[in-house]
Structure formats: C-alpha cells, structure tokens
Amino acid sequence: MPNTDREVHLRKAVLWLQKKDPTTKKIIQTIGPCTHKMIGNPYYVLIRSVISQQLSVQAARTMENRVKEYYGNGKQFPKPDVLVKLTKPQMRKAGLSFAKIEAVKLISKAYLDGSISDRKLSKLNDQEVLDLLCSIKGVGPWTAEMVLMFSLDRWDHFSYNDLILRKSIENNYGIPMNSKKEILEFTSGYSPYRTIFSWYLWRASVGIENL
Structure with a gap:
C-alpha cells in the first residue's frame, strides 16, 4: 500500500x-x-535471518557485515549466483556455522532454480509463505516469520x-x-x-x- x-x-x-x-x-x-x-526484499531478510539465528543482536550484525564485506559489495548481501559458488571454507571465514552455510546455499539454489522468488512470495498468503520457506532445510518458523514481518509487511x-x-x-x-x-x-x-x-x-x- x-x-x-x-x-x-x-x-x-x-x-x-x-x-x-x-x-x-x-x-x-x-x-x-x-x-x-520493512528492511529489505524477501531474499535479503531470509539470508539475514538465517545468519541471525540463535545469535545476539550485536553478534548477528557483525556476521552480517562480514558476509557483505567479504562476498558482496560491502552494503548488500551477495546474489544467489555468487553465494552458491562459495566454498565452505570461504563462508566459514565470515563465521557462519556449517548448518547456516548449508541453509544459505539451499536458499540460493532455490532462488536460482525458480522454486522461490521475491515475486512468488509476495503473491502467497501467509501460511503458504511459511510452508514454502520452511520446506528448505535450515529455515524454521522464526526465520520465515521474519520474512513475513519485515519484508512482506504482513501485520498479524x-x-x-x-x-x-x-x-x-x-x-x-x-x-x-x-x-x-x-x-x-x-x-x-x-x-x-x-x-x-x-x-x-x-x-x-x-x-x-x-x-
């Protein structure tokens, strides 16, 4: 609106x-x-939320900034085609756990093969968004809800x-x-x-x- x-x-x-x-x-x-x-498009909030899982606000921001600095342009997260090609040792350098690395790579692959897109997510109802995102290993209800609340502007x-x-x-x-x-x-x-x-x-x- x-x-x-x-x-x-x-x-x-x-x-x-x-x-x-x-x-x-x-x-x-x-x-x-x-x-x-809203703080960004669904892809951004999805990656950001995976990185933030089980971390303090300060620790999450530090790790987020490292990913942007090391693999993006310093201000934005790298695009799916970049993330999917990074090796585990490269991503570990930014402090990501192996579980988070796997989740980030699966999200990137989903965006690349078209099973998920920002446009598709915007057209789904709330439960459909939750179901689709939670079908990705490493993406749980909290992460999916952050996408609803801070990217898709869903209020309930x-x-x-x-x-x-x-x-x-x-x-x-x-x-x-x-x-x-x-x-x-x-x-x-x-x-x-x-x-x-x-x-x-x-x-x-x-x-x-x-x-």
Whole structure:
C-alpha cells in the first residue's frame, strides 16, 4: 500500500492496541508512535535471518557485515549466483556455522532454480509463505516469520520462537516465557495486529532500538 495509506493504517492499529489493556497502553505511551518498516526484499531478510539465528543482536550484525564485506559489495548481501559458488571454507571465514552455510546455499539454489522468488512470495498468503520457506532445510518458523514481518509487511504474526518476544511477554504481562499454550492464546487476542504488538514488545526490551 502507498506510504500515506500505510501510515494511516498504522496509526489506526496503534489506537486499537492501546484500547486492549492498561499494560499495552502504557507500553505504547512510553515508546511513542510505531515506526515499524520493512528492511529489505524477501531474499535479503531470509539470508539475514538465517545468519541471525540463535545469535545476539550485536553478534548477528557483525556476521552480517562480514558476509557483505567479504562476498558482496560491502552494503548488500551477495546474489544467489555468487553465494552458491562459495566454498565452505570461504563462508566459514565470515563465521557462519556449517548448518547456516548449508541453509544459505539451499536458499540460493532455490532462488536460482525458480522454486522461490521475491515475486512468488509476495503473491502467497501467509501460511503458504511459511510452508514454502520452511520446506528448505535450515529455515524454521522464526526465520520465515521474519520474512513475513519485515519484508512482506504482513501485520498479524507473533513469533513464539523469538526469545526476546517471550521474555518481553513475561516481563510485561507476567506470563511465563516457556508457557507456549498460554502465550499463544494471549497473543491471539491481539489479532489482526500481532506484528505491530510484537514491534512494541521488541522495543520494550533492552537493546532493541532499530526496528
């Protein structure tokens, strides 16, 4: 949607969330207007998210920058035809584990053979995107959800697999971070704006400032 329409829709979403409960209202008032934005095309977010798996924000950014510096142009990730030709020792130089190297190569191959494309992903519904991406070894629900939330601009997702989100739920709402059923039931009440709710939960956590 055009930026102006999106901004209006975003403001409506925030107003809706503010009416949910006093805790959510306080979080929103503390953080201020939502500036949730897309960070890149699906290919970029997919590779970036694979690299970020199970890493701190700082460690993930360091590794991401190394991949861009060593194999891209310093600002962008290398394209699939470049990544697929890199050897494991070359990619290990950037700090990627063998599992991440395999996942990155499989993603690159999928883009090259056309089984995945940014255009195709943009036309699929949310569940179809999750199913397609999770069919690639090394791409789990969290990685696929990051593509939905930060590239395809889908607004109704909460990632239980995101440790920071679960900690934020526990800290702000008192629900134990490992109580999957309770957390998913609770966050379902924030549909159709669970992505926007998640953005505020991330921002309410220490060290998450650039979403």
